[in-house]
Amino acid sequence: MSAAERAPDAAEHVPDARAADEPYDLVVRSRRAVTPEGERPLAVAVRAGRIAALRPYDEPPPARETVGLGDLALLPGLVDTHVHVNEPGRTHWEGFASATRAAAAGGVTTIVDMPLNSLPPTVDVASLEVKRKAARGQCHVDVGFWGGAVPGNVADLRPLHEAGVFGVKCFLSPSGVDEFPALDRDGLRTALVELASFDGLLIAHxxxxxxxxxxxxxxxxxxxxxxxxxxxxxxxxxxxxxxxxTGARAHIVHVSAAACIEPLRQAQRDGVRISAETCPHYLCLTAEEVTGPAYKCCPPVREAANRDALWQALADGVLMGIVSDHSPSTPDLKVPDFAAAWGGVSSLQLGLPVVWTAALSRGYGLPDVVRWMARGPAALAGLPYKGDLRVGADADLVAFDPAAEFTVDVAALHHRNPVSPYDGRTLTGVVRTTWSRGVPVDYVTPTGRFLTPGR
Known part of the structure; x- marks a missing residue:
């Protein structure tokens, strides 16, 4: 990788030690900065792409540029570890340029790309390099990559790990694409044994x-x-x-069924190295309101009572976070009915307002949303410099208007194809500005970097 494609190493993330009177590159002031300790008035000072100081709101340090947000909230950039970019091979479904613009517009400053539905799927180091080559020079936010675990590629899992993937994804049922077959029980065990030998992570559909x-x-x-x-x-x-x-680390993606919560809770209590996520569509949509194939996904959106149980599991910490499972397709694949349509929800740009709208109605606050959509996914992926407003973290920042409302116009989104179950829905919360490493995303100049675990 070139210098522009790698994240800074740990040595570059020490607190700033330059002269106290030297101006910072940027200071962003907000009366509602969301930190690990909660909301508080802050002046966030940035130098060389990272947060160098947190100062009182009314005592901002000298800077080359100061941005005053007033009562707009200042969030850390969200981390979405479940995005199907589909490039190369199915770039007409979505691609790195459109996906990362959509991410930035939705306050997401880091994505981790799934190993399917690209062609080839990311199941060995050669295919990982094909994907990196396709993404190079196109990314408006930072990007990492998952590998894949499929029948017959156990010997590729360690090389993929050493090449910088965040873990490997498997399906236990048909994936929907022939080139990414599912693992049976023996295949799953074999993969977990191999991953345990180098403490790799398996994520499972x-x-x-x-x-x-x-x-x-x-x-x-x-x-x-x-x-x-x-x-x-x-x-x-x-x-x-x-x-x-096996003692391996495992993670369940896109939990939709409340029936999974108690087995997960008990396993976590027993010390099993297991975690799980859910998605905006399972928290905010219900089976009772489904009107067309834009809602179709696998596993499916379930009933309202089931949705309530998922919210409780988030509050309890059984589910560690909320990620999009952005799985787009062209409009012709979302017809004619639920039996034939492609299963996947497009929501990368909308996840924050969708979740905030529902969270607000349930009495949750912005610190909860940040815990679920930034800090939790960053921890899952092993990204210690993402997902928080704290000294030493990357200066990935989001100016968010938590009171503004808007009506979703699917044709106006950065997603490549105008398909979404949220079309026409009124949501609360608008992203006003997104900074990646202290630089505002302009949606023209790709400045995103490739990430690896720990970086």
Whole structure:
């Protein structure tokens, strides 16, 4: 990688030690800066792309540029560890340029790209380099990469780890694309044994194929009955069992079913190295309101009571965070009905206002949203310099108006294709400015870097 494509190493993240009277590059002042300790008035000082000092709001230090936000909230840049960029191979679905512009517009300053649905999938070092080459010079935010665990590639898992992926993704049921087949139980165990040997991370799409059925008709109830909570729970229990047996680290992606919460809670209490996430669509949409295939995803959006249980699991810490599972496609693949349409929700640009709208109605605050959408995902991926407003962290900042409302116009989003279940929905919370390493994202000049664990 070139210098522009790597994150700074740990030695570059020491607190600033230059002369106290030397001006900072940037100071951003907000009466609602969201730190690990909660909201408070602050002047955040930036030097050389990182947060160099946190000063009282009314005592800002000298800087070459000072930005006053007043009552606008200042958030750390969000971290989205579940994004299907699809480039190369399916760039007409989404690509690095459009995806990272959408991320920045939504307050997301770091994404980690999934190993599918690109062609080739990222299942060995050669395909990882193909993907990095495709992304080079296109990224408006920082980008990392997941590898893939598929039948027959166990010998590639360590080389992928050494090449800088954040972990490897597997499916326990068909992925929807032939080039990324699922692991059976023996394959899952073999992968976990190998990952445990170098403390790698496995992230799993957990649905039990034996419990899935084909939809019996074209409607959403038909589709929902074909992918039951039991199918999800059984697969989660299998990952828990094998993670406990092997001592490996494992993570369940996009939990949709409340039936998974108690097995996860008990495993965490028992010391199993297991974590789990959920997504905006499972927290904010319900089966009762589904109107068309733009809502279709796997596992599916479930009923309102199920949604309430997911919120409680976030509050309890059983679920560590909220990530988008941005899985776009072209409009022609989202028709004609729920049996035939592609399963995936496009929401990368909208995750923050979608979650904030729902969180606000449930009595949660911005510190909760930051914990779930920035700090938690950063911790999962091993990104110690992301997801927080603190000295030494990267100066990834978001000016957020938590009271402003807007109506989603899907055609106006940076997503490559105008498909989203949120089209026409009124949301609360508007991103006004996003800074990546202390520089405002201008949506023209790509300044994002490639990330590896720990960087």
């Amino acid at each position: 957990a649905e039990d194929p034996a419990a899935l059925t084909e939809p019996t008709g074209p409607t959403y109830p038909d589709f929902l009955r074909s992918r039951t909570p039991d199918a999800e729970r059984r697969a989660v229990e299998q990952v828990i069992e094998l993670a406990a047996e």
